[in-house]
Amino acid sequence: MSWPTIPPDPDTPRCGPPVPVDGGWVVTRHADVVAVLTDPRYVVPVAPGGPPGTLAWLRGTVSRFSAPDRHPGRRALGVAALRDLDPDELRDAATRLTMQTLDRLATAGRVEVMGALARRVPLEVLAARLGLADPAAAVPAVTTVAAAYHPGADPAAVAHADRAVAALLAMSPPAPAEAAANRIGLLVQAADATAGLIGASVRHGLAAPAALGTADLLAEVLRLDPPVRATRRVATGATRLAGREIGPDATLLLRFDAANRDPAVHPDPDGFRPGGPDQADHAGRPAGAGRDGHLALAGRSVRALTFGAGPRGCPGERHALALAAGVVEVLRARCRPAGTPVRYAPHPTLRVPTSLEVMFR
Numbered sequence: 001m002s003w004p005t006i007p008p009d010p011d012t013p014r015c016g017p018p019v020p021v022d023g024g025w026v027v028t029r030h031a032d033v034v035a036v037l038t039d040p041r042y043v044v045p046v047a048p049g050g051p052p053g054t055l056a057w058l059r060g061t062v063s064r065f066s067a068p069d070r071h072p073g074r075r076a077l078g079v080a081a082l083r084d085l086d087p088d089e090l091r092d093a094a095t096r097l098t099m100q101t102l103d104r105l106a107t108a109g110r111v112e113v114m115g116a117l118a119r120r121v122p123l124e125v126l127a128a129r130l131g132l133a134d135p136a137a138a139v140p141a142v143t144t145v146a147a148a149y150h151p152g153a154d155p156a157a158v159a160h161a162d163r164a165v166a167a168l169l170a171m172s173p174p175a176p177a178e179a180a181a182n183r184i185g186l187l188v189q190a191a192d193a194t195a196g197l198i199g200a201s202v203r204h205g206l207a208a209p210a211a212l213g214t215a216d217l218l219a220e221v222l223r224l225d226p227p228v229r230a231t232r233r234v235a236t237g238a239t240r241l242a243g244r245e246i247g248p249d250a251t252l253l254l255r256f257d258a259a260n261r262d263p264a265v266h267p268d269p270d271g272f273r274p275g276g277p278d279q280a281d282h283a284g285r286p287a288g289a290g291r292d293g294h295l296a297l298a299g300r301s302v303r304a305l306t307f308g309a310g311p312r313g314c315p316g317e318r319h320a321l322a323l324a325a326g327v328v329e330v331l332r333a334r335c336r337p338a339g340t341p342v343r344y345a346p347h348p349t350l351r352v353p354t355s356l357e358v359m360f361r
């Protein structure tokens with residue numbers, strides 16, 4: 001049986017000690033990334049906020065960009081909303097919507113996966129379960145907000161996102177402002193990363209042997225072709241990391257893509273290794289031991305750092321895996337690669353195909 005191989009993207013740095021770049025630091029080793037993510041002296045860049053109902057307000061109110069004193073309460077709002085969603089049910093709903101979409105497109109003979117499925121199905125399923133009045137209309141609105149969500153978006157994208165935030169609030173169930181923002185925040189956080197995971201898993205998985213289970217496929221794609229390649233932290237004071245002096249206010253770019261190939265953790269870093277018995281996550285749980293004994297998916301994936309770690313690690317991991325599995329499994333059963341090149345949108349931290357064609361078998 002030959003498993004897919006996924007070589008590093010040309011701009012993935014090699015693993016090594018922290019490197020000074022452009023006045024900040026690039027962190028590439030697994031242990032160093034985990035050390036930063038779990039050390040309260042490194043904080044996320046905080047969003048300042050803005051007029052109610054705007055993108056700036058959303059960014060200033062979600063847990064993702066909140067200062068340490070506001071973060072736990074806001075995160076709890078998102079976690080509470082997620083607790084009501086059953087990953088098995090999400091997966092089934094994603095499967096059904098994917099099958100319906102493929103049935104509708106079957107006469108065309110081919111499907112552009114990103115637009116028809118990867119960018120749509122997870123969001124439509126999540127939006128419905130989070131109580132948004134018009135889940136189908138929520139999808140383009142969330143996508144518009146996601147495009148301007150991270151720092152550095154251009155003013156035109158921000159103006160579009162302002163209108164999209166207003167539209168999402170209008171279709172949200174009544175709730176205090178902070179709860180409403182963090183519910184929308186779940187959708188925005190889910191958007192690009194889950195689409196990227198589906199795109200990469202289809203790209204690598206359609207040609208893979210059927211014996212490779214979808215859970216293993218997703219876990220190794222998350223490690224070797226992560227949709228979220230990096231995240232940032234800022235040092236609040238002078239610190240030392242792996243023997244390097246980090247100055248106050250220094251920015252650290254934590255490269256998940258490099259850390260996921262760290263030979264100190266992965267003896268055969270570039271090899272595709274579907275969930276062997278040696279797989280354990282960074283919290284020491286064995287493979288298959290999901291946090292609630294639920295999904296083999298969850299236990300296996302966390303060995304990669306792609307969902308982050310520590311108090312700000314992704315609370316939607318099991319939901320993301322369930323949604324992606326629902327879509328990818330149907331595509332693996334019904335489609336084959338079209339052989340057209342896969343293109344990626346340029347982005348400093350995300351890796352999401354812009355288009356990815358497959359053909360019906």
Ligand code: HEM
Nearest residue numbers: 063064075189190193194197231306307308312314316320
């Ligand atoms: C493959 C899909 C996904 C990946 C790779 C991913 C990855 C991440 C990462 C790395 C972080 C932490 C960023 C940091 O610490 O700087 C994060 C945070 C977050 N993610 Fe995900 N995510 C995914 C899907 C989802 C989904 C489906 C949801 C919701 C249903 C979600 C909700 C969130 C939220 C709310 C946060 C912020 C947590 C906080 O503020 O403490 N994510 N995600």
